[in-house]
Amino acid sequence: MLDLLKRRRTVRKFKEEKIPRDTIEKIIKAGLLAPSSKDKKPVEFVVVEDRDTMMRLRKCKAKGANGLDTAVCAIAVIADSNLSDVWVEDASIASILIQLEAEAQGLGSVWIQMRKRQSDFGESEAEVRNVLNIPEKYGVLSIVALGYKDEEKTHYNENNLNMSKVHFEKF
Numbered sequence: 001m002l003d004l005l006k007r008r009r010t011v012r013k014f015k016e017e018k019i020p021r022d023t024i025e026k027i028i029k030a031g032l033l034a035p036s037s038k039d040k041k042p043v044e045f046v047v048v049e050d051r052d053t054m055m056r057l058r059k060c061k062a063k064g065a066n067g068l069d070t071a072v073c074a075i076a077v078i079a080d081s082n083l084s085d086v087w088v089e090d091a092s093i094a095s096i097l098i099q100l101e102a103e104a105q106g107l108g109s110v111w112i113q114m115r116k117r118q119s120d121f122g123e124s125e126a127e128v129r130n131v132l133n134i135p136e137k138y139g140v141l142s143i144v145a146l147g148y149k150d151e152e153k154t155h156y157n158e159n160n161l162n163m164s165k166v167h168f169e170k171f
């Protein structure tokens with residue numbers, strides 16, 4: 001697990017190669033296996049491969065959505081905010097598990113934040129709901145953009161671990 005965590009780096013440039021259906025399914029399964037508060041399981045996913053839809057999603061965020069320019073798959077991580085008061089935490093866990101399974105499958109990914117972010121026209125969350133037909137009660141936490149890596153990033157190593165952030169017994 002630590003090796004996988006050191007390997008995973010945010011990737012924002014992807015090759016054109018499509019991701020096989022069973023690989024996408026494995027990535028989705030990782031998201032579905034995420035633990036959730038009180039086991040309410042409020043998190044759902046919208047999987048997008050259509051380029052036009054992807055470009056519409058790109059416009060849902062003014063900055064920091066360039067990962068969608070070349071992504072071949074985008075997974076919107078959403079959650080029923082009526083079902084859980086801590087849906088943000090639940091959707092965050094699902095987002096990172098998706099990213100880790102993507103890495104395990106030899107893919108790259110980027111977490112594109114939508115909650116509390118803006119497009120040129122309004123709130124990113126509302127824009128994504130509109131593009132993907134998502135009902136109002138769902139919060140939109142992130143879009144995880146995926147694809148085969150077209151950029152190299154150095155892996156993390158032990159020197160990147162800031163042990164001064166860890167406090168034993170007391171702060």
Ligand SMILES: Cc1cc2nc3c(=O)[nH]c(=O)nc-3n(C[C@H](O)[C@H](O)[C@H](O)COP(=O)(O)O)c2cc1C
Pocket residue numbers: 008009010011012063064065066067110111112113114
């Ligand atoms: C909560 C959260 C929100 C993020 N939002 C964005 C985003 O909107 N756009 C983007 O390109 N990257 C986004 N990232 C990726 C971070 O920029 C990236 O994880 C960070 O720079 C560390 O790099 P690493 O993932 O390679 O360790 C986000 C990451 C997290 C955890």
